[in-house]
Amino acid sequence: MQIVDHRLKPGWYKASPHHGGALEAPSLLVMHFTVSGAGAKGVADYFVSPTANASAHVVVGRAGEVRQVVPFNVKAWHAGRSVWRGRPNCNDYAIGIEIDNWGRLMRTADGQVRSSTSRILDPALAVEMTHKNETRPCLWEVYGETQMSALVAVTRAILAAYPTITEIVGHDDISPGRKSDPGPAFPMGRFVSLVGGRGDAPALTRTVVASRLNARGGPGMQFDTLGVFLAGTRVEVLYDSPGPWAQVKGALAGGGEVTAWVSDQYLA
Ligand SMILES: [Zn+2]
Structure with a gap:
């Protein structure tokens, strides 16, 4: 993924009428959650609609x-x-990314987990954590690996195209008290290291030792295979999870570089 003429390529683009003037030399990247289950298309459709009065990039x-x-x-x-750092109106100098996520969840008296709009959700999606700007724990929707991988790819493209960006923050950092997104379930430390760690530290590379190692869309056998890495392929390790899966970047058999998940026992 890359940015050409200030748009993600390859990418889906539709113009929202809700925007300001020129954004020159952005210095900040702001992460948000949508408080929705609409999907990226549903949220984008909302931002494009005449009445939204809001948008993100x-x-x-x-x-x-x-x-x-x-x-x-x-x-x-x-x-x-x-x-942020004494400078008001972050829209004037920030790129904004909305991540589709319900944010704060609630557990009803009968034990169900529900969104703020009362939609019943899978309890496995909920994690109890205390927001850094609050004192009591509550439930939040977890951010899945598929979404995180896409977010990392988008953010890497943005950081590469706009080297003036020096910091990544949450909406809850620039509007504390008023906003709680992306919230405690968002793994900000890991995310920042995934998108920016390559600048300072040398890339960690490993060699594929299986004759054909499946490259998957997520950390598990249930995720689709994107292709295979052949024995001897050098891959860059982006994230070696505590479990048996690692997120890597490398060239597939047949060509084409991907970011994918592999079983880390086949890396040496
Ligand atoms: Zn926000």
Whole structure:
């Protein structure tokens, strides 16, 4: 994924009418959650609709789908009242990414987990954590690996195209108290290292030792195979999870570089 003429390529783009003027030399990347289950398309459709009065540059869905509604050289309306390092109105100098996620969840008296709109959700999607700006724990929707992988790919493309960006923050950093996104379930530390760690530390590479190692879309056998890495292929390890799966980047048999998950016992 790369950025050409301030748009993600390859990518889906539709113009939102809700935007400001030119965004020159952005210095900040702001992460948000959508408080929705609409998917990237549903959220993008909302941002494109005449009544939304809000937008972000990009929306990333749970299935890893990516939708762009404002070019990166134009101000989007995602931050609202905000300040970072003493500088107000973050929309004037920030690129905003919306991640489709319900955010805060609730457990009803009968034990069900529900969204803020009362939709019944799989309890496995809920994690109890305390927000850094709060004192009591509550339930939050977890961010899945497919979505995180897409988010990392988008963010790497943005950081490569806009080297003036020096910091990645949450909406809850620039509008504390007023906003709680992307919240405690968002693995900010891991995310920042995945998208930016390559600049300082030398890349960690390993060699594929299986004759044909499946490259999957997520950390598990249930995820689709994107292709295979052949024995001897050098792959860059982006994230070696505590479990048996590692996220790597490398060239598939037959060509084409991918970011994918592999069983790490076949890496040496
Ligand atoms: Zn937000």
